C-alpha cells in the first residue's frame with residue numbers, strides 16, 4: 001500500500017481509501033497506488049466486495065492538472081480503471097464532495113455508486129480545453145441517457161447526487177457518512193449474490209435519438225462555442241461510443257485527448273485555471289496577515305450599482321444597510337432589487353423562500369448613523385469627486401473603528417478620496433462591474449496607504465461573494481478600463497478611416513470577443529466614457545481623432561441603447577442592434593474633415609490594431625506596477641470584459657502570437673498610422689527583442 005492509496009477490511013468487505021490532498025487529484029502516485037491495491041485484492045478470495053472512497057473534503061476532483069502536457073506516467077488511466085472494472089467482486093464507489101473529471105470516470109469504472117446527498121458528479125474537461133480522457137466519453141453514455149451525458153460534458157455543470165440517481169449514474173443516495181453507507185450497500189449485494197456490473201458491457205442508452213441529438217449539439221456548439229476544437233472532439237468521441245465497440249471507442253477518445261492537450265486552447269484554459277488562483281497571492285504580503293471579520297455591510301447609493309452590490313452580500317447571507325439621500329431613491333432601489341430576485345424566482349434559479357430571506361437581509365435607510373455598525377461600507381454613487389469626498393467625510397465620522405471604507409469608483413483617484421478621512425489605511429477601491437450581482441470580476445484597488453489586512457479582507461470578501469478579486473494599484477482606469485482606452489480608440493479610429501461600426505465589431509466578435517467594443521459602448525452609454533475623457537482631457541493625447549466619434553454621438557444625444565441609438569439603432573430598450581447609415585455617413589465625413597486617410601482597414605488589421613494596443617497598455621501596467629502579474633491582467637479581461645477564455649487573456653494571447661510579431665506590427669503602425677499613439681511599451685520591446693514572453697517574465701519575477 002502507499003500513502004496515496006490504502007485499504008482496510010471490514011469482514012469480507014475491503015475499503016480502499018485514496019488520500020491525495022487537497023482534492024484527491026489523480027497523479028502517478030494515486031494511479032500506482034490503485035493498481036497495487038486492486039492487484040493485491042484480486043488475489044484475496046475472502047474479500048467479497050470492495051468499497052472505494054476518499055479521505056478529505058471530496059472524492060477525486062479530477063486529474064492532477066499539473067501533470068498536463070507532461071505525458072501521463074505509467075500506470076495510465078485506462079490500465080488502472082480496467083483493473084477496477086475487471087475486479088471479480090463488486091466494486092462500489094463511495095462519493096462525497098465534487099467528483100469531477102477523473103473522479104466521475106473512476107466512479108463510472110466501479111460497478112455501483114453510492115453518493116452522499118451533497119455530492120456532485122461532473123465532467124468539466126471542456127473548461128480546460130480537453131475532453132474526458134479516462135473513458136468518460138465511453139462509460140458515461142452507458143450509465144445515463146445519451147442526452148444527459150452530452151449535456152453534462154458540454155456544459156461541464158456538476159449533477160447533484162439526487163439528479164445523478166434519477167439519471168442512472170448513482171445507485172443509492174445516503175444522508176449519513178458515505179463510506180459506511182457504501183459498506184452497507186456492499187453487504188446487501190453480497191447477501192443477494194449480486195456480482196460485478198461492468199459499465200463497458202452496458203449498451204449506450206438513448207441511441208435511437210442519436211441523429212437529431214448530434215445535429216442539435218453541433219448547431220449549439222457552432223453558436224455558443226465557436227473557434228473551439230474541444231467541443232467538436234467531444235462529439236466525435238461520444239459518436240465512437242455509439243458506433244464502435246468499447247475498446248475501439250476508448251482508442252478514439254485517447255487519440256483526441258492527446259491532440260487537445262497540446263493545443264493552444266487547452267494551454268490557455270489551464271493557464272486561466274492557475275491564474276484565477278494566483279490572484280489571491282499578493283507578493284510581499286505575509287501569510288500571517290489575517291482578514292478582518294465582515295458580518296455587516298453598509299452601501300451608500302441605492303442606484304443600479306449600489307443595489308447590485310447589496311444583492312452580492314445578501315446572496316452570501318450577510319446583512320446589508322443601504323443608504324440614500326432621498327426616500328424616492330431608496331424605494332426605487334429596493335424595487336429594482338425585488339424585481340431582480342423575482343426574475344430569478346420565475347426562472348427557477350431561486351426559491352421563493354430564498355428570495356424572502358435575501359430581501360430580509362437588506363435594510364434601507366436615510367440615516368448615516370445606521371452605518372455605524374458596518375464592518376465594511378461601500379460607496380457607489382455618481383462619478384463625481386466632490387460628491388465622493390463629501391460622502392467619505394461623513395463615513396469617517398460615523399463608521400466604527402476598523403471599518404473598511406470602500407469606493408466603487410471606476411475612474412477617480414482613490415488616494416485623493418482617502419485624504420478627507422482620518423483613516424486612509426482603511427480606504428480601498430472595490431470596483432464592481434455592472435450588473436454587480438452578475439459580473440464575476442471585482443477590481444480591488446490598493447491605495448498608497450491601504451493597510452495590508454484591508455487588502456487581504458477585500459480578497460476574502462471577493463471569495464465570500466463568489467467573485468474573482470484582482471488587486472490593482474491606483475491609476476486612471478486601474479487595469480481593465482485603462483486597457484480599454486487604447487482598444488476603444490483604435491476601434492473608433494478604424495471607423496473614421498472608413499470602416500463601419502458593424503465591420504469593426506463583427507471582426508472582433510468573429511475573433512472571439514463576446515461583444516464588439518462599439519456595441520459595448522452603446523450598452524454602457526457612450527456618454528459615460530466621453531464625459532470621463534472630457535474631465536481628463538489634459539491627460540489625453542491631443543490627436544483630434546481621439547474618441548471623436550464618441551464626442552459627436554454624445555453631442556447629439558445618441559448615447560446608445562438607452563437612447564435607442566448610438567453606433568447602432570435599437571428597436572426599443574435593449575433591442576437588437578441595427579446598422580445606422582446616418583451615423584456611418586456622419587463619422588466617415590468627420591474622418592475626411594479631420595484629414596484622416598480613408599483606408600477602410602480590413603478585419604485582420606482591425607483585430608491587430610485593437611488587440612495590440614490593448615496588449616501594449618498591459619505591458620505599461622506591468623512596468624508601472626499597477627498590475628501585479630501578466631496573468632492577473634488575463635483574469636481581469638476574461639472575467640470582466642468578455643475576452644474569450646479559450647485564448648487565455650490578452651497577455652497569454654500575446655505570447656501565443658509572439659511578442660516579436662506584435663512589436664514589429666506596432667513599429668509598422670507607428671509608420672503607417674500614428675507615431676504618437678503607436679509607441680511600444682519598453683517592457684514589450686525588451687521582451688520581444690530578447691525572444692522572451694510575458695509568461696517567462698512572470699516566472700522570473702516570482703522567483
Ligand code: T1G
Pocket residue numbers: 022023025061062063064065066077098100101102103105124125128130131132133134136277
Ligand atoms: N489538479 C491539481 N490541483 C487542483 C485541482 C486539480 N484538478 N483542482 C484543485 N486543485 C488545487 C487548486 O489549485 C488549489 O491549490 C487547491 O486544489 C484548492 O482548489 C482524466 C483529464 C475541486 C471544485 O477541472 O473545480 O480530470 O492554490 O481553491 O474552491 O478525464 O478546485 O491551494 O495550492 O479551487 O474548494 C477535471 C478543478 C480535471 C476540477 C475545489 N477536474 N478543480 O474548489 O478549492 S481534468 C477539474 C475545481 C480531468 C480526466 C481529465 C476546484 C474544486 P492551491 P480551490 P475549492
